[in-house]
Amino acid sequence: MTISKWDSYTEQLVGVTATDGQLLRQLARGLVLDVGCGLGGHLRELDNATRRVGVDPGLPGLKRGSQMLPGVAFVCASGYQLPFSSRTFDTVLCIDVIEHVERPQELLLEIRRVLKPNGVLFLQTPNYPVKKLYDFWHWVRRSRPSLADDTTHISKFNVSKIERLVKAVGLEVSLVKGRNLPFQEIIYYPKGLYTNQTLVHIAQKIIIVANNK
Numbered sequence: 001m002t003i004s005k006w007d008s009y010t011e012q013l014v015g016v017t018a019t020d021g022q023l024l025r026q027l028a029r030g031l032v033l034d035v036g037c038g039l040g041g042h043l044r045e046l047d048n049a050t051r052r053v054g055v056d057p058g059l060p061g062l063k064r065g066s067q068m069l070p071g072v073a074f075v076c077a078s079g080y081q082l083p084f085s086s087r088t089f090d091t092v093l094c095i096d097v098i099e100h101v102e103r104p105q106e107l108l109l110e111i112r113r114v115l116k117p118n119g120v121l122f123l124q125t126p127n128y129p130v131k132k133l134y135d136f137w138h139w140v141r142r143s144r145p146s147l148a149d150d151t152t153h154i155s156k157f158n159v160s161k162i163e164r165l166v167k168a169v170g171l172e173v174s175l176v177k178g179r180n181l182p183f184q185e186i187i188y189y190p191k192g193l194y195t196n197q198t199l200v201h202i203a204q205k206i207i208i209v210a211n212n213k
Contacts, residue, residue: 019095019124020179020207021045027120027209030090035079035111036097040065040072049091055082079107087116095124096205098162099153108169115212121171123208124179128156130202159201162208171210178203 019042028046037043037054038061046052052072056062062074077083079094079101092111098104111121157165159176166173178200200206 019122019205020177023177023207023209024093024122027122028091028093029120030116031088032091032093033082033084033089033114034093034095035082035107036094036100037062037065037074040069040074042093042095043072044069053089055079080110082110082114084114086113087119088114089119090116091120091122093122095122096126098123099125099155099157102154104155105165105169108166108171112169112171112212117212119212121166121208121210121212123162123166123210125157125162125206126153127178127201127203127206128153128158130158130204157206159206162206166208166210170212172213173208173210175207175209176200177207177209178205179207180204 024042025045025048028049030049031051032043032046032049032053034040034043034052034054037056038058040052040054043049043052043054052069054062054065054072054074055077056074057076057078059076062076065072066074075083079097080103092115094107094111098107101107115121163173163176180203
C-alpha cells in the first residue's frame with residue numbers, strides 16, 4: 001500500500017478499530033511500540049507504560065496524533081525498517097495492521113528484532129474467510145453500507161495461518177483469542193469462551209499474544 005493510500009485509509013478509520021482493551025492494558029508494560037499506530041488510539045489508554053512510541057508511514061496521521069497525545073513519541077517509518085536498536089521494546093502492538101502489508105513475515109521478523117528477550121507481541125487481524133459472514137450480518141442490520149471487502153486487506157489470515165506465521169519467525173504463542181463472536185449483540189458469551197479453541201475459529205478477529213523467547 002502506498003503512503004498516500006495509507007493516509008487516506010487511516011483518516012477514514014478514525015475511532016473504528018477496536019481491540020480487547022482490558023487484555024491490552026494487562027499485557028502492555030515498560031517501553032511500548034505500536035506498529036501502524038495511525039492516530040495513536042491504542043496507545044492512549046496505556047498510561048501504565050513507561051514510555052509509548054507509535055510508528056506509522058502516514059505523516060498526516062502522526063501529526064494529528066502528536067497534537068492529541070503529547071505524551072506519545074510518534075515516528076514516521078515503515079514497519080519493515082523500524083528505526084530502533086535491536087532488543088529495545090518490552091511490548092509491541094500490531095493491531096489490524098498485518099493484513100495491510102505485502103510481506104507479513106518480514107514485518108514480524110522486524111518486530112521480533114526490536115523486542116527484548118521475553119518481550120510481548122500483541123497482534124490482531126481479521127479472521128478470513130469468516131470475516132465475510134460478519135460483513136453480511138452487519139450489512140443485513142444496515143450497520144455496514146456495502147458487502148464489498150476492504151481492498152487494502154492484501155494478506156488474509158485464518159487462525160491456523162497467522163499462528164503458524166508467528167511461530168515461524170521464532171516467537172512463542174502464549175494466547176490465541178477470538179474477538180467478536182457470532183451474534184454477540186443478542187447472545188451473551190461468558191468471557192472464557194473467547195479463548196475456546198473451537199469458537200476462536202468462528203470469531204470475526206483473531207488476537208495472538210506471543211513472547212520473544
